[in-house]
Amino acid sequence: MSFERSIGPSAEPAPTPGLVGTDVAGAGGVSAAMRLQILSTEHWSLLASRSLAWNESFSRAGMFLSTLSGAIVALALVAQASDFGEGFRLFGLVILPVVLLVGIGTVLRMGISNNHDALCVVGMNRIRAGYLELAPDLDRFFVMGTTDDERGVNLTMAMQARTSMLVHMLASTPLLVTVLNAILFGAIVALLVLQLGAGTTPALLLGTVGFVATLGAFMWYAGRDIARAMAEYHPKFPAPEPAEPADDA
Incomplete structure (x- = not known):
């Protein structure tokens, strides 16, 4: 799931027991009214x-961006005081790893929240399938x-089939935080190379390599996590296969 929205989905009021009347008991001796009440709860x-x-993910992303902004302001002040000298490099090598640690924790937590969000969507889709078993004529509403299945989950998460998955990834907050983490790691590598006495060109080259390597590592980890989750998941209420057209005699 991407986190493009500004607020999380609001919770509906809990159903009040006793508002649904009794009905004819179905399988297992449980009435349709009781089934509806259980599903609603x-x-x-x-x-x-x-x-x-969702709220936790927004809070973690905001905390990371605030930490990053504060670190950049502090680096700017130290750069003016030290004229981008050794003091600036040492200060950057101290503060940037701390910001990177916060960023890594943010990405990992967002991944857990994404899995949790997808699990909740699967559960709500199954509940809607239960609603339709009780009242099939409500399907059009x-x-x-x-x-x-994947199609039903994507529909609930507003991931349109005509939109490329790459577009959804580029618009997601986890990818934004991942890119910022890669930039931070590249900056740390460049500062370390400069501190060891190398020139500007080697620092830029090694910093770029660090950026690409970090971004690739995060993408590989996310892809492996998604592939593993999809391989282990088996839908219980998949969409029916489209009927094949009958052959003309």
Whole structure:
């Protein structure tokens, strides 16, 4: 899931017990009204859990950006005082790794929140499938996915099929934080090379290598995590296969 929105999904009020009347008991002796109440309660619980995950992700991203902004301001002040000399390099080698550590923790936490968000979406899609089992004629009123396969999950997460996955990735906050982390690592490498006495050109080259390597490592880790999750997941309510056209006699 990408984090483009400014606020997380709001939680709906919890269903009040006893508002739904009794109905004919279905399988297992549980009435349709009781089934609806159970599904509604679980739906509300998933919405609340998803909202908390979104809020935490926004808080972590904001904390990282605030830390990065403060570090840049501090580096600017030290650069003016030391004329970009050894004091500036030493200060950068002290403060930038701290910011990078915060950034790495932010990306990892966002990945966990993404997995949690996808799990909540799967659960809510399954609940909608349960709603349709109770009232199949309400299918035309649902705008979110009612299947728990990849297509249904993407529909609920507003990931349109006609939009490239690359576009969704470029617009996501985790990728933004990842790029900033790679820039930080490249800057640390460049400052370290300068501090060891090398020239500007080697520092720029090695800093660029550090940036590319860090970005590639983060992308590889994220891709492996997504591939593993998709390989281990098996939908319970997939969309029916499209019927093949009948051959003309």
